[in-house]
Amino acid sequence: MPFTGLFEWMDALESSVALRQSINAYPFLLTLHLISMAAFAGLIGFWDMRLVGIALKTVPVSKITERIFPWMIAAFVVTLVSGFLLAYSKPLTYHENFYFWVKNALMILAGINAGVFHLTTEQTVTQWENDPVTPRGAKIAGIASLAMWAVIIMTGRMIAYSALVPEWWVALNAAE
Amino acid sequence: MSLLPLFQWMTTTSLAQYFSATTWSMPIVQIIHLVAVALFSGAVIVVDLRLMGRGLTGTPIRQLAKATEPYLILAFVVLLITGTPQMLSLAMKQYYSPFFWWKAEAMLVALILTVTVRRKMCNMDDSQLGSFWPKVVGLTSLGLWSGVIIGARLIGLLS
Numbered sequence: 001m002p003f004t005g006l007f008e009w010m011d012a013l014e015s016s017v018a019l020r021q022s023i024n025a026y027p028f029l030l031t032l033h034l035i036s037m038a039a040f041a042g043l044i045g046f047w048d049m050r051l052v053g054i055a056l057k058t059v060p061v062s063k064i065t066e067r068i069f070p071w072m073i074a075a076f077v078v079t080l081v082s083g084f085l086l087a088y089s090k091p092l093t094y095h096e097n098f099y100f101w102v103k104n105a106l107m108i109l110a111g112i113n114a115g116v117f118h119l120t121t122e123q124t125v126t127q128w129e130n131d132p133v134t135p136r137g138a139k140i141a142g143i144a145s146l147a148m149w150a151v152i153i154m155t156g157r158m159i160a161y162s163a164l165v166p167e168w169w170v171a172l173n174a175a176e
Numbered sequence: 177m178s179l180l181p182l183f184q185w186m187t188t189t190s191l192a193q194y195f196s197a198t199t200w201s202m203p204i205v206q207i208i209h210l211v212a213v214a215l216f217s218g219a220v221i222v223v224d225l226r227l228m229g230r231g232l233t234g235t236p237i238r239q240l241a242k243a244t245e246p247y248l249i250l251a252f253v254v255l256l257i258t259g260t261p262q263m264l265s266l267a268m269k270q271y272y273s274p275f276f277w278w279k280a281e282a283m284l285v286a287l288i289l290t291v292t293v294r295r296k297m298c299n300m301d302d303s304q305l306g307s308f309w310p311k312v313v314g315l316t317s318l319g320l321w322s323g324v325i326i327g328a329r330l331i332g333l334l335s
Binding site: 026027030031034035037038039041042043044045046049055056057058059063064067068071149150153154156157158161164 | 199200203206207210211213214215216217218219220221222225230231232233234235239240243244247322325326329330333334
């Protein structure tokens with residue numbers, strides 16, 4: 001398992017222990033994480049659906065970027081910080097969790113997808129942003145993003161079902 | 177009139193029994209429910225931001241509401257379908273949770289607001305809207321639906 005030493009070090013920190021022992025911290029952080037996730041995922045969902053060409057078809061893509069992105073990024077920051085603190089409150093518990101790793105891997109891939117889109121198809125956005133039918137690059141980026149964020153949400157929920165994991169994952173943890 | 181007999185009956189339904197007895201059924205409905213929460217939230221937020229004079233201000237409110245309405249309705253239907261087995265199998269836990277009643281009340285008021293005042297505003301021309309009341313409605317709508325999500329999450333955490 002990667003980063004075992006790092007997670008063990010975090011688990012022993014005073015602040016991690018304090019968070020873990022606090023009665024209200026975990027419910028507060030999880031609720032904050034959920035509500036900011038709903039806002040972020042909802043907004044990025046509509047942005048992606050615009051890229052695919054199935055929603056907000058009359059709104060120029062750059063207008064969505066300009067007017068919706070700030071709210072989306074604000075929600076993402078809250079989701080990220082609350083998510084980090086949730087993991088920080090129980091590092092070793094999350095370290096052993098199959099869905100935690102899948103979720104984080106997908107988030108990295110979603111970020112790469114966004115980066116690739118930004119560096120390629122989005123560079124020509126002024127040529128196609130008013131078209132209800134979007135170019136192939138936008139459609140692919142939008143579909144990939146929608147799929148990844150949907151699975152990220154699902155794996156986030158599945159973290160609570162730590163016993164419902166593949167056999168090979170159980171064997172891997174037992175071997176350590 | 178006590179609703180306890182109703183909630184007790186819910187736990188005896190075959191759907192509740194099935195969801196309590198099987199391993200994967202509850203996680204599956206919960207993950208679909210959560211994706212639908214995200215879709216619903218997006219549809220609500222895009223329009224509520226516009227009502228508050230934020231977000232896609234270059235787009236007429238009527239156009240924006242019309243564009244997001246199919247997704248709002250679809251998400252709400254999925255939420256009802258996936259929420260029902262959860263409601264039935266966890267009925268007694270919810271009956272005794274103050275957060276469940278908080279969620280239910282917030283949801284009722286939010287629904288009434290959405291299908292009456294908010295819907296009427298979303299069908300108006302931008303020139304007829306004014307600046308004060310749309311902000312009140314947008315903020316109230318966001319607050320109520322946030323309350324629904326918060327209440328729902330706290331049922332499982334603090335009951």
